[in-house]
Amino acid sequence: MTYPLVVTRRMTDHPADSHTLERYEATSGYEQARRALTMTRDELVEEIKTSGLLGRGGAAFSAGLKWSFLAPARPSYLVINGDESEPGTFKDRQLLERDPHQMLEGVIITAIANEVHHAFIYIRGEYPKPARRVQTAVDEAYARGYLGKGIFGSDYDLEVTVHLGAGAYICGEETALINSLEGLRGEPRLKPPYFPAAKGLYMQPTIVNNVETVSNLPHILAMGSEEFIEIGHPLDTGTFMISISGHVNKPGNYELPHGLTWRHLIYDIAGGVPGGREIKAIVPGGASAPWFIPEIHLEDQITKDVCAEAGSMLGSGAVIVMDETTCMVRAAERIVRFFAHESCGQCTPCREGTTWMEMILRRIEEGQGRAVDLDLLLDVSDGISVGLAWPPKMTTICPLGPSAVSPVLALRDYFRDEVDEHVKMAGCPLKKVEAHA
Amino acid sequence: MSHWSEATQERAREIIARYPQKRSAVMPLLYLAMAEEGYLTNEGMEEVARWVDITPAQVQAVATFYTMYKRRPTGRYLVSCCTSISCMLLGGDDVLHAVEDESGVPHGETGADGLLSVEHVECIGACGGAPAVQVNYELIEGVTPDKARDLVRWLDTARPDVVNTDEMQELFGGVRSFDWAIREGEGAKGPYPAFQALGTVGREGET
């Protein structure tokens, strides 16, 4: 079974050199950037709006609408969010490493559409190879006159700076990323008043777009928005990259149209579960997302709306499959630990609450759980995400803290018995699981 | 009055010129400071403070926020084992233990000979190639505990001046998140990311 490819087409057809400028130009590269220079800003924004392209960073907000909200003050800036750090997610790494010029052409198109003359590509520090590839692409583009003063022989100037992160998941949150770019601690800003479209980088109007989002732009301009819409699901156009990992036979990134089922994804595309074991839980959209279980969700369609109705989200398209051998307490602890470690520390509930949750889960896993602990855990979670609903009613500035609550919801809804077993047996009932790190 | 080499100072000037406001250069300059001394010293932070005209306390606030700025002496090879959820599901903890056991260096510490530092890290974006390990941020995917032991021994014996992701993947890796396609000779010269703007990119075989 094959599906139409957009952003991974070039790397699929030309694996050996998809990242080179030569290959990029030989496969219609930079034609759309040139064309964008001949279009008005309104035409560009309208085309992208019509295409229905949603942001691929997790929030799934219309890219064209986002552009149209940009405040009129100038200078305006563009920041590409390549700080991909959510457990389970590794799609941007592939796009950056394997087709950097595609992303860069998207940057140029976005810049033109938003009167941006300085764009920043923020790549997480743990991605040195993708960063090197992108920097090489940027250097080549400068050398060819595709970046810098008067790009493509026009009178349009565009500078691009590649910025390397240094180990902080929270910088994937757009306002934290902006703080980080300003040389500050990567703490999310308050919204209001610091909406990037109005008061972003250096307090100027700023567009923050994900790597995959802008990688789509040359293709939308090339094929036209109608064709782009046809590829995907009516409500969620185009393709999207799913990163699948955990207990599957063929983990990896898959560029797919929206609307397939989880069963199809896991069993047909990702090759099923090793050893023919049963699925115990699925994390559908990155570590932040509330979990699914096969008994309820396996036949659900993979779309934004269906996921939302089921009380979770598609997020950045990272699917983690856990089979029957997995200890749910341990898995939950590992995800909560991640958020506790990555909390920026500014909001009390997140800073204190996530670590507390981690401590409770670890105690349970290590055999020192008490009967009251699950309720305590839920109540602590309730203090971060009031009412334990999805989407969360946050007591925090950004969604990081409430994200840590998602695995706890799974324990409450699907695996309460397993938690009780831990308490009763003073330890993990699944013998296969070894002591954690 | 900078304590940095003229080449590093020139690089610092180039980096600052890439940003509309010089404070934005704090993060790359912190990497420069690390590359200059092997880890981030107080003097390094003071130097960065002078370059961008903020107080050392402000630099420290930034430097301590991010995990990749190492403020203690770090081994020549920083081995980072991912133990986040996807890697954990496929044995990331075992890989970590193997590294600790083979090297004799517990995570969070540096061996007495200064060769290896071992740490367990949160997700490094290699979930499709779990469990994953980085050496000086150069990635190896699909590592087994046995391969991890091989890696430690290799670092100890070969002591490459430049560690390279493609070479290590061939030697110690397995399942990858995606097809890496071609092999390149670039890699890291020390326990900080190898990136052109920082002047930290080494070539395989280079000394």
Added chain:
Amino acid sequence: MPGPCQIAVSCRHVACTASGGLGVAMGEAGPEHVTITIDGVSHEVPAGALVIKAAQDRGTYIPRFCWHERMNPVGMCRMCLVEVQGPRGPMLVTACTNNVADGMVVDTRGPTVKKAQEAVLEFLLANHPLDCPVCDKGGECPLQDQAFSHGPGESRFVEIKRNFAKPIPISDLVLLDRERCILCARCTRFSDEISGDPLIEFKSRANVTEVNTFPDLPFSSYFSGNTIQICPVGALTSAQYRFRARPWDLQMVESSGMHDTAHPRLSVQVSQNEVLRLVGVDNDATNHGWLSDKDRFGFQYLTSEERLTMPLVRQDGQLVETTWAEALDRVAERIGLIRDEDGGEVFAVIGGGHGTNEDAYAISKFARVVLETNNVDARLDDALSSHFLAATADRGLIADIDGADTILLWGPDLKEEHPTLYLRVRRAAQELGVRLVVIHPRATGLDDRASMKLTYRPGGGFALLDEVADGKHPELRQALSADRVVAIVGQASFADGPQLAESVAAYVRNKAGSARILPLARRGNIFGALDMGLAPDLLPGRVAPDHAGRAALAESWGEPPAARGKDTRAMLEGIDSGEIRFLLLVGADPVRDVPDPRRALLAMDSAEYVVSIDLFLNDSNREADVVLPAAGFAEKDGTVTNLEGRVQKVNVIAPIPGQGRPDWAILDDLAERAGRPIGLANAESIAKEISEVAPAYTGITWDHLEWEARDGAVVPLSGSQPLSHIPVALKGDNAPTAPLLLHVGRTLYDDGVMLRHSPSLRPLARGAVVHLNPEDAKKAGAQDGHPVRVVTSHGEGEFSAILDEGTPEGVVYVPFNQPGGAPLGTDAVVRVTAVGR
């Protein structure tokens, strides 16, 4: 979070009730109002206000830790979560970061809100050590209070609490306990946003986030004490106050800080008759609640062992203790004798700038009525002209700074000499978008916020002003031609002389659409002293001692002397030459305080008869004939007048040690004994007399200040200003020329008598140092930290060299009156040589 937040500042715009200032013009129509519902009750609130503030002003207190009315909101502690009805149902939002909107429905106590608030408190307490019984903050701790009123009552946290070494000193004055810290960022924001020295910052992240300094780089801010005051827990404590008292043991009164002329409002807190701490009091007019560390910690001299407690008279060459009667009779007798022989012109009175208006009035009346002299001056040869200081036309208010288009600061480094004003100007430039122009011979504490900075060689101020007038600095000219310009002018350097500031003011008056002038002077109540007539050419109420002025005063005082009086320099010279036979010093130490101490030393050596009223023996009164013990700050009540002409009440709360008495009481007694009673019964009746005698002070009674004008009252009240001084452009001397020129400037901490007797602050004076540009240092062979010899025609001495890029080439900067530092006088020509070379 970086950047200004318009929302936060707009809602606390200074409403100014005084006459004359731009504040009035800025006030215009009052703010618009919107209607919101808080807990089911409808309220009219100012549009754009923060929910937390609007609710508070309407009687609903929303708990909070990180929000502080004088700083930008950060919404970090999450304590102030409330529920607001949104388009998609109720939303939890922080009341400190959201503005009111018409029709907004706010729930501050429903179940969701209560759950959130309880959760936040439980989280805050989870790792808190709960060591309230041994915590200075206990009893006045917001965390303690809110745990009590909004908390869940018990902790379910059974894990091991966070551990930090504690307490750690982060400066000589402040201790940090990171276990108590709740990371509200008040201290870090204060040091970054308000005082401009970000030396304490967050460190690390997540659950191990802490506040700290950089290693070996202490939180040595002039304003560090404010962080202790605003810390909502006991994380930051005062080294001075630590374990000294519990809040419930303290008695307190409100008063004003007297270390600078802005008169920051503060609370004096006393236990067992001893002043234990001073705490800033929020007000719009002056200090917004902030205090410099000098104002906050500089009171220990009050309880110094060395305080004078008994009258001293000279006997066989020694000062010996005696009774008041004996001491005063001696002085009275001598006054009568000299007056009969030579008349009033041989008397001199120096001082009065540190006391109350009531004291100053007594000195003024005593000088004119008893001593029959106009030889009286509260300035110590370092100030601008008395008429300019007392009655400049277009005198501004401190609050005018907020609404200005341009602030011109041409004078001393505000951070060093006028810390209260420094904070206001800094805020205006940083948060309110006011264009700031700083002109000074070297780097100043406000340079980082200045949109324009000019330096000039010491003594070259007039030349620079001429250049500006000639159009050589078009940008500056344009900035000064703005609609609303506030000119803060003073003597930047001894080399400039007193006239430059007046010329700058005259230029600005001429250029700006509307100019407001804030003249700067030293000594806490100098403006009150001048208003009481403590200048040879002023009578009480800003009246010139011309025929009409004297005639008006004659009714109550009898005819004041007509002879032209001498200022401090002329008096010192007169003593030396024998023209002056009798010197009365009131809280004055000319040997330490005048720019060229040689004059004072000569005068003290040759003086025939010296009487000193003071708190301490000092370099000027050690050889006096009679020394009388006075009352200090918080030991007497009265009024004081700040640089904008604001009269505020200061209050008594501590006893005077020994037999000390207020200046006015001493002088009243002395007048009586000298046969010329001046009829001063008590401080309040003096204030009443002032309000009757001094035209500008009409209507300013203690009743008015205590009950009606809590932020003080600005004089002159409309229509009663008797003297209006139009600043005029005066010519300067020719600028000195030499390779190196000396710039002597004051620093916050020096070897002044009050600081010398305040153990907490004494070590903070810089000592004998000289700042040299690295290029000049190279030429002189000077190395950082090594001794150099500094020589002028007025003095010389050895100083430790500091290599300093902030001091331009050709300028040599020496902080004035430092422990161990030799006086160098006012001559700008200087030589510097390395010692041992």
